[in-house]
Amino acid sequence: MVRLAQYSHRIAVAPGKTFIQEGEPANDFFIVTAGHVKLFTLMPDGRRQITGFGQAGDFLGLASGTTYAFSAEALGPLSLCRFSRTGLGALRREFPALELRLMEEASRELVQAQRRMLLLGRKTARERLASFLLEQHYRSPTKAVAIHLPMTRTGIADYLGLTIETVSRTMNALQREKLITITQVTHITLLNLPALEILSRGG
Amino acid sequence: MVRLAQYSHRIAVAPGKTFIQEGEPANDFFIVTAGHVKLFTLMPDGRRQITGFGQAGDFLGLASGTTYAFSAEALGPLSLCRFSRTGLGALRREFPALELRLMEEASRELVQAQRRMLLLGRKTARERLASFLLEQHYRSPTKAVAIHLPMTRTGIADYLGLTIETVSRTMNALQREKLITITQVTHITLLNLPALEILSRGG
């Protein structure tokens, strides 16, 4: 892995900074080394769809042709490893294992994209929230039932295809039903994992 | 390409047949050679989300780990080329160009998945229908404004995250507004491509 350094640069990104702009030439490829990012697309009137949240270890920029198909913004302090796309070809020849790893990552993301189509196309607000909380739980390094949400209610809404009001109401409804506890706005404890799982699958 | 034959089998699938079942071991990988397929996932209560339609040249089974993440059904008479997943590794070693081709296809699908998240999460029924019709137009071999839909209204509804009634009403509304003509149920002519494009983008 020593030789990797010649192809990559470590960069720090300020909170809130949009470091990938939809439609711009896709020259680089990134790996998140610390922090959280949101990937999103915008409509002319401002409607926003967050297509994914990335955290340490995630690849950004796989899904592009010649221009980026999405924008990316740092949710907090962020560290990235940047690779030039032109260099990626050379990298692949030098590290054949990377080829396989890239393919695995693409397949994983494709499966996740299909799950999200089901969520966005067919699930109710309650089911979306339950699915979201379980996903955050599953992705947390500790797998503890106490989870921290790095994004705001607006972020959750734009991820789940809802409004912030619906997210807020539904979260509080889940708390009233003793499925979760909202310790702070960004700190949720999952009280009943099996019930949340049943809810997230739609019964 | 001569040697490819030793890894693949051509198979014919009857209309309506489900030839990939979600959750079953992902032993095979397919390429559509003729006809149309729908890829979908189901919820326990029967809610269905079609994640994509495939036609000649499309790859099926990219997005899987050890088990298939979706089901696939033939929309009409269908021809496939089947590859064993275990053999795919050998194939890749023998045909390095395949590696790149596979990666390109995965990237293309990922970009399309992001577009569909925006559609399912943020677009209105009218915008979804316009996007759908333009996609069918774009994917047709001839690129003619007269398009043929290989799927039923139920298929369109399950693809767009709507009900058949909403699809029917919206299609007829678009016809009343002179954006399309419904020659037959499955034959649509796009009368005003620029207007449809503006509509599909949301203004």
Place this chain on the structure above:
DNA sequence: CGTCATCTTGAGTTTATTCAAGTGGAGTGG
């Protein structure tokens, strides 16, 4: 020509949205 499945249309309902106040908590300055 009849049958069945698919599609269309209408009326009423539901879910989530919109619009409009309020509430709360973190950071700032007096």
Place this chain on the structure above:
DNA sequence: CCACTCCACTTGAATAAACTCAAGATGACG
């Protein structure tokens, strides 16, 4: 240390978009 401010979040009431339920119409096929 306490108001003040701002932003995010919550809550309520009214609205709208799409859904559900229920007939009909259409059309493909035997």
